[in-house]
Every structure is written in C-alpha cells, then in structure tokens.
Amino acid sequence: xxxxxxxxxxxxxxxxxxxxxxxxxxxxxxxxxxxxxxxxxxxxxxxxxxxxxxxxxxxxxxxxxxxxxxxxxxxxxxxxxxxxxxxxxxxxxxxxxxxxxxxxxxxxxxxxxxxxxxxxxxxxxxxxxxxxxxxxxxxxxxxxxxxxxxxxxxxxxxxxxxxxxxxxxxxxxxxxxxxxxxxxxxxxxxxxxxxxxxxxxxxxxxxxxxxxxxxxxxxxxxxxxxxxxxxxxxxxxxxxxxxxxxxxxxxxxxxxxxxxxxxxxxxxxxxxxxxxxxxxxxxxxxxxxxxxxxxxxxxxxxxxxxxxxxxxxxxxxxxxxxxxxxxxxxxxx
Amino acid sequence: xxxxxxxxxxxxxxxxxxxxxxxxxxxxxxxxxxxxxxxxxxxxxxxxxxxxxxxxxxxxxxxxxxxxxxxxxxxxxxxxxxxxxxxxxxxxxxxxxxxxxxxxxxxxxxxxxxxxxxxxxxxxxxxxxxxxxxxxxxxxxxxxxxxxxxxxxxxxxxxxxxxxxxxxxxxxxxxxxxxxxxxxxxxxxxxxxxxxxxxxxxxxxxxxxxxxxxxxxxxxxxxxxxxxxxxxxxxxxxxxxxxxxxxxxxxxxxxxxxxxxxxxxxxxxxxxxxxxxxxxxxxxxxxxxxxxxxxxxxxxxxxxxxxxxxxxxxxxxxxxxxxxxxxxxxxxx
Numbered sequence: 001x002x003x004x005x006x007x008x009x010x011x012x013x014x015x016x017x018x019x020x021x022x023x024x025x026x027x028x029x030x031x032x033x034x035x036x037x038x039x040x041x042x043x044x045x046x047x048x049x050x051x052x053x054x055x056x057x058x059x060x061x062x063x064x065x066x067x068x069x070x071x072x073x074x075x076x077x078x079x080x081x082x083x084x085x086x087x088x089x090x091x092x093x094x095x096x097x098x099x100x101x102x103x104x105x106x107x108x109x110x111x112x113x114x115x116x117x118x119x120x121x122x123x124x125x126x127x128x129x130x131x132x133x134x135x136x137x138x139x140x141x142x143x144x145x146x147x148x149x150x151x152x153x154x155x156x157x158x159x160x161x162x163x164x165x166x167x168x169x170x171x172x173x174x175x176x177x178x179x180x181x182x183x184x185x186x187x188x189x190x191x192x193x194x195x196x197x198x199x200x201x202x203x204x205x206x207x208x209x210x211x212x213x214x215x216x217x218x219x220x221x222x223x224x225x226x227x228x229x230x231x232x233x234x235x236x237x238x239x240x241x242x243x244x245x246x247x248x249x250x251x252x253x254x255x256x257x258x259x260x261x262x263x264x265x266x267x268x269x270x271x272x273x274x275x276x277x278x279x280x281x282x283x284x285x286x287x288x289x290x291x292x293x294x295x296x297x298x299x300x301x302x303x304x305x306x307x308x309x310x311x312x313x314x315x316x317x318x319x320x321x322x323x324x325x326x327x328x329x330x331x332x333x
Numbered sequence: 334x335x336x337x338x339x340x341x342x343x344x345x346x347x348x349x350x351x352x353x354x355x356x357x358x359x360x361x362x363x364x365x366x367x368x369x370x371x372x373x374x375x376x377x378x379x380x381x382x383x384x385x386x387x388x389x390x391x392x393x394x395x396x397x398x399x400x401x402x403x404x405x406x407x408x409x410x411x412x413x414x415x416x417x418x419x420x421x422x423x424x425x426x427x428x429x430x431x432x433x434x435x436x437x438x439x440x441x442x443x444x445x446x447x448x449x450x451x452x453x454x455x456x457x458x459x460x461x462x463x464x465x466x467x468x469x470x471x472x473x474x475x476x477x478x479x480x481x482x483x484x485x486x487x488x489x490x491x492x493x494x495x496x497x498x499x500x501x502x503x504x505x506x507x508x509x510x511x512x513x514x515x516x517x518x519x520x521x522x523x524x525x526x527x528x529x530x531x532x533x534x535x536x537x538x539x540x541x542x543x544x545x546x547x548x549x550x551x552x553x554x555x556x557x558x559x560x561x562x563x564x565x566x567x568x569x570x571x572x573x574x575x576x577x578x579x580x581x582x583x584x585x586x587x588x589x590x591x592x593x594x595x596x597x598x599x600x601x602x603x604x605x606x607x608x609x610x611x612x613x614x615x616x617x618x619x620x621x622x623x624x625x626x627x628x629x630x631x632x633x634x635x636x637x638x639x640x641x642x643x644x645x646x647x648x649x650x651x652x653x654x655x656x657x658x659x660x661x662x663x664x665x666x
Contacts, residue, residue: 002413002432004505012509015432017412079350079640079648080335092536093529094557099335099348150639158638169640173337176345177645196426203425224427277643298642305491306483307412307502309631310610312510315412 005225009184009196014225014314024268024326026317027229027301031271032154034113034162041076042107042163044068051076054104055133057126070126071107072134078103079169086143086172100143102170106130109164115271116153116164117262125255127166131278132251134168135244139283144170146178146282154273157300166276174282181279182291189290197292198239200224205237210320212327213260217253220261222320222327229302229318230269232261232327234295241288243280258295264330265299273300338558342517342529343510347558347647357601357659359650360562360634364604365487367446367495374409375496377401377443384409387437388466390459403459404440405467411436412502419476419505433476435503439463442497448604449486449497450595458588460499464611465584467501468577472616477503479511479615487606490633499609507615514612515624522623530625531572533557538570543653545660546593550586553594555653555660562635562651563602565594565660567628574621576613591628597663598632606633 002017041049044066050073052064061067080101088097108127109119116124131149138147151166152158174182188196204210204221212220212232220234234257236250246254265272280293308314335350374382377399384407385397394400413434421430441460442452449457464482471480484499485491507515521529537543537554545553545565553567567590569583579587598605613626641647 001417002411004430004432006428008426008428010509013506015412017432078335079348084334091557092540093341093532095339095341097337099337099350148640148643150643152638156636158636167640169644171644171646173346175644175646177643180645199426207425224424275639275642277639279643296643303489303491304637305485306608306610307481307500309608310481310483310510310612310629311502311504311508312513313504313508 007223007225008188008200010180011184012225012227012312012314014227014316016319017315017317018319027269029270029272029301030154030156032115032273033271034115036113040112040161040163042161042165043112044110050105055130055137057130066110069110069123070130072130073105073107075103075105075167080171097172100172102138102144102168104134104168106134106166106168107163108166112163114164116151117259117266119164119259121255121259124259125252128246128251128254131168132244132246135283138170139244141170142284143172145284146171146174148175148277150275150277152275154300157273157275178279178282182281185290185292195239195290195292197235197294201235201237210324212264212324213257215253215257217250218257220257222324224320226316226320226323227314228298229316230265230299230323230327231320232265232297234258234261234297235292236294239289239292241281241285241291241293243278243293260332261297261327263332264327265297267330267332268326269299269301274298275300340556340558341521341533343513344517345558345560345645347560347649349652350648350650351652360602362603362605362634363487363489365448365606366604367448369446373445373494373496375440375494375498376445383438388463388470390463399443402443402456403463405463406438406440408436408438408500413504430505433505435471435477435501437467437501439467439499439501440496441499445496447497449484450592450599452497452592454588454592457592458585461579461584461587464501465577465579468616471503472577474503475617476505478617479504479507481508482611484609486608487633490606490608511612511615515614518623518625528572528623528625530568530627534568534570543657545597545657546590548586548590550583551590553590555657557653559649559653559656560647561631562649563598563632563656563660565598565630567591567594567630568625569627572622572625574614574618574624574626576611576626593665594630594660596665597660598630600663600665601659602632602634607631608633
C-alpha cells in the first residue's frame with residue numbers, strides 16, 4: 001500500500017510507493033568515473049585559466065600559482081555579478097532587479113583523479129573551512145542576503161567539469177525553498193517552543209530505524225518524507241542556526257561524517273551522480289532559536305517528470321527505513 | 334548583465350542569465366525518436382495486457398477490444414490506490430496517511446509510431462475530451478481533492494513507454510505547487526480585484542514580445558519569469574478556473590494551439606523530450622474569480638542541479654523574449 005508522508009518542516013507531501021522498484025540494484029544507475037586526459041582549468045599549473053583566486057590554503061607559492069590545497073575562484077561564467085543595485089523595476093505587472101550576487105567555485109583538491117568521497121578527511125575538513133571563510137567574507141556585503149553552498153557530482157547531476165569542486169551562490173533575496181523551511185520551522189517553534197530539527201534529531205536517534213551514521217556531533221539520517229531514494233540529511237546534534245559559527249571540533253567531525261555518507265552511498269549505489277546542498281540561516285539574521293543548519297545529500301537515481309513539476313509532490317519508490325538500512329549496513333572498503 | 338525576474342503569481346524568482354548559452358543550437362539536445370518493434374501493451378490487440386479500461390472512445394468493438402481511438406486505463410504500477418481512508422496517523426512528530434487516489438494512463442492514439450505532436454487535430458481534441466470526462470467521473474469521489482493531468486514525452490523526460498500517452502493522478506490533498514498558485518492568485522485578486530492570469534493575458538497580447546501563438550480562445554506565451562528555456566504556457570483568454578467546464582469550441586481550439594506549440598517546439602529544438610502539466614482549480618471548489626486554468630509545456634533541455642534543489646530558484650540561460658521569437662518565427666512543415 002503506498003503511503004503519503006508529510007515533511008514536518010515544509011509541509012511537503014511525498015508518496016512512498018513501496019510496491020514499485022526500490023532496491024539499490026533496481027535503479028538504472030549511471031556510475032560516475034573519472035577520465036582525466038583533457039585540459040583542466042582547475043589543475044595546478046593552470047591557475048591563470050580561471051579568474052584570480054579569492055581564497056586559497058597553500059603550503060607555498062604566491063596567489064594564483066601552484067602550492068595550494070584548496071582554492072576558491074569566481075565562476076568564469078557567473079549566474080550573478082557583483083556589480084549592480086538592489087533597486088526593483090516594474091514592467092507593467094511584472095518585477096525585476098539586477099542579477100546582483102556572487103558565484104564562486106571551491107576547487108576541493110589539487111588532485112584531478114580523486115573524487116570528493118575519495119579525498120582524505122583533512123582535505124574535506126579544509127573544504128568546510130573554505131565554506132566558512134567565504135561566508136564570513138561575503139557577509140560583509142550587505143546587499144547579499146543568502147549564501148548557498150552546493151555540489152554537483154557527475155554529468156547527470158549537472159557537473160560540467162570532473163575535477164572535484166563545489167560552488168557557492170550568494171543571492172540578494174532569500175530563496176523560496178529556504179523561506180519555506182524558515183517559515184515552517186517558525187510555525188513549529190511558535191506552537192511547541194522547540195526547534196523542529198532538534199526534535200527530529202531526538203526522535204531519530206531514539207528510534208534508530210532511519211539512522212545512517214551517528215557521531216558525537218552529528219546525526220546522518222534518511223529523512224521521514226524524502227523526495228528522492230537514498231536522500232540523506234546530515235544534522236548537527238547541538239542547536240545552531242548558522243553554519244559559519246561551527247568550530248574546529250565540529251568541522252573535523254563533519255568531514256568524517258560527510259566522507260562516510262558519500263563512501264557508503266558510493267558503495268551501495270555504485271558511485272552514483274549526486275548533489276549536496278547546505279541549508280543555513282540567512283547571513284544577516286542573528287541567532288535563530290527555531291532554525292538549524294544541515295546538509296542534504298541527494299543521489300541522482302530517478303528522473304523528475306511531469307508529475308513532480310506539476311505538483312511539487314514527489315514520488316519516491318524507496319522507503320527511507322530501507323535506504324537507511326542499506327547505507328547503515330554498508331561496510332567501507 | 335544577468336537579471337532576476339519574479340513570477341507574478343507564485344513570487345518565485347528566476348535568474349535570466351542571458352550571457353550564458355541560449356540559442357536553440359547551444360543545448361545538447363536528445364532528440365526523441367520512435368523505435369517500435371518491441372511488444373507494446375498500449376497497442377490495439379494487446380488490450381488484455383493492461384488493467385480493464387475505465388473509458389474509451391471507439392467506432393466499434395466491445396470494451397477492452399480493438400476499435401478505440403482513445404483509451405483510458407488504470408496504471409499497472411499505480412503511485413496511489415483507490416482503497417483506503419483519509420485518516421491521518423501520527424508517528425511521533427511525523428504525519429502520514431494512506432496513499433489514496435487514482436493513477437490512470439490516457440492512451441492517446443492506437444498508432445504506435447506517431448508522437449503526440451504528429452497526431453491529427455481531431456485526435457488531440459479527443460484526448461482533451463478524455464481529460465474532461467475522467468475529471469467529471471473522478472470528482473464524484475469526495476476523497477479526491479485534486480486531479481493533475483500531465484505528459485512525459487521521451488525517456489529523458491521520464492517516459493518509460495514510447496507509445497503516445499499522458500497520465501492523470503488524483504490526490505487526496507491539494508499539492509504544494511498548486512496551493513502556491515492559488516494563494517498567490519488570491520493575494521493579487523484581493524489587492525487588485527482582478528485575476529492575475531487575465532491581467533497577464535492582456536499585457537502579453539498587447540506587448541506581443543513573449544507571444545508564441547494566439548487564437549480566438551487562447552494565448553500561448555513564453556512566461557515573464559520562466560524556470561526553463563523555451564517553457565511555454567497556454568492560457569485561455571476568457572476567465573475560467575476549472576478546465577472541466579470547457580466546451581466544444583474551446584477544446585477544438587485548444588487542440589489546434591497545443592499541436593501548434595508542440596510542432597513549433599519540435600522544429601526549433603529538434604523533437605526534444607518534454608513534459609506538460611495542466612493546472613486547474615481543486616475539483617470540489619466552485620467557480621473561483623481569482624484562479625485561471627492553464628497548461629505549462631516544458632521542453633527538457635537543461636539539468637536541474639544542486640542550486641535548484643537547494644533554493645527553488647531557477648537559472649535560465651534563455652530570455653523568454655528570445656525563446657518566443659524563435660518559436661513564433663518557426664514555420665510548420
């Protein structure tokens with residue numbers, strides 16, 4: 001019997017159609033493999049083929065020279081630009097504004113032939129430090145209201161270059177999907193006087209059926225109402241609305257959890273294409289008792305079709321309890 | 334300079350990144366071609382390989398025999414089922430309910446080797462009559478609150494069988510994306526005392542820059558803030574909230590417009606995979622002065638990636654004025 005489940009934060013319903021295909025081997029997977037060989041603007045030695053770096057962690061060398069371990073550069077084909085104002089213009093009944101913002105690429109390693117999940121823990125930790133440092137720098141620009149970090153891994157998930165990288169887009173408006181989370185979490189807080197994510201962490205840790213991995217600082221779970229098969233959320237155990245307040249022990253632990261989730265996913269789903277996105281509070285808000293930053297990891301296994309576009313309703317063939325069991329049980333090579 | 338544009342109904346912002354790739358030939362297209370040859374459960378003679386039909390238009394023959402021109406059958410692997418109740422259950426902080434609903438397939442033609450856009454006008458009109466007849470039948474089930482008609486054309490757009498068909502899903506809740514339209518249209522109506530779609534029809538017909546095709550009863554436009562390149566909306570000129578109230582002259586004209594839009598799209602974009610969805614008012618609402626049914630046609634040209642999943646914000650490389658010009662100028666073979 002299919003089941004309708006409601007996400008407790010956004011109110012989004014999903015159909016868990018558990019009598020359809022659902023085991024890892026039932027999906028027609030597109031394993032991501034690295035080819036190398038072609039010219040790559042992200043490889044050491046080619047620093048001048050990207051716009052000048054805005055951040056690098058390096059053991060030696062000048063900016064825009066080899067010697068870095070993580071390097072952040074503006075996107076060469078940015079979706080948004082730093083120039084412009086926040087003024088809104090009308091066009092009859094319509095509204096528009098300049099595409100003000102920032103679009104940067106975080107090059108996660110000098111190594112071309114290693115995927116994100118294959119990087120050493122310390123390297124992944126450095127990537128999270130870069131997320132934090134870029135946030136602290138960009139939040140000084142008062143025109144920017146939201147900063148999103150995300151990753152597209154593999155061509156089917158939207159990556160155009162294979163060298164391991166993630167991206168940030170800083171926006172002059174708080175995006176709709178984040179607003180939905182903020183508003184839903186606020187409604188829950190107003191009613192319960194508790195953070196909905198803190199409650200989720202408590203209930204999930206206690207029941208255990210949707211837990212993928214847990215550590216001192218984080219819980220990785222298959223959420224109760226996932227849009228996609230094998231979707232996994234990484235949530236800090238202690239309440240915190242802003243990612244950029246994370247300290248060293250937290251980022252060190254996050255690197256381990258992230259690497260573990262990706263490697264388990266690579267093992268169970270044979271190195272699938274995937275996306276991850278980080279949801280955190282808008283940069284200029286102070287501490288929010290009702291919101292809680294987290295990372296959503298989404299392997300790309302199914303096609304989004306007319307039904308999903310038409311409704312915002314998702315059809316998921318894999319119950320999260322089964323997805324969590326597969327991921328939990330997967331040993332790491 | 335990229336531009337941020339706001340959809341006047343839902344408030345959704347999109348980035349029109351016009352300095353990225355944008356012409357029809359810039360997309361890596363996956364032309365949909367028909368192969369035939371394999372066993373097809375939708376072909377005449379194979380009627381017993383589908384669940385028994387719930388509707389057919391036929392010149393001769395018994396139900397579930399050849400002789401039909403359009404045939405509607407329950408989906409063999411339904412996402413929702415007719416059995417069950419609307420009762421909601423708790424699971425700690427979470428909510429769920431039985432997956433009650435209907436999931437049907439509209440087989441649009443007995444011909445296997447013709448795509449939807451290649452069907453004669455009269456045949457497409459029959460498909461719309463089937464949409465109407467199924468709505469009138471299903472709305473007698475008071476548990477069902479929303480009926481969505483949609484089409485997935487081509488494997489990249491989610492189709493698993495190539496024989497031309499569309500689908501309906503009847504749901505026990507009004508889906509989020511439709512609610513957003515209903516609420517946004519209501520806000521506009523409360524403020525202006527006019528329907529936002531009627532205003533859109535007026536402004537677009539007058540400016541002409543985003544018009545793809547216009548007829549006595551319909552306007553097909555590239556919307557002001559489209560999520561996807563070459564997205565096209567078909568909107569009735571006269572106000573109407575419920576599709577199922579459409580009469581014969583309207584459906585006849587709709588068939589012509591739909592066929593024209595699909596054929597122009599096939600010509601400009603070389604037979605791309607696409608989805609269409611019909612948005613209409615919830616079935617048990619009476620006439621709504623603020624809502625206006627319409628069809629959204631979305632060719633599948635780009636990949637939805639981390640940024641879109643993370644934000645609900647869309648990045649569209651093709652300004653709708655250019656998309657409309659290409660489609661408007663395309664002659665039909």
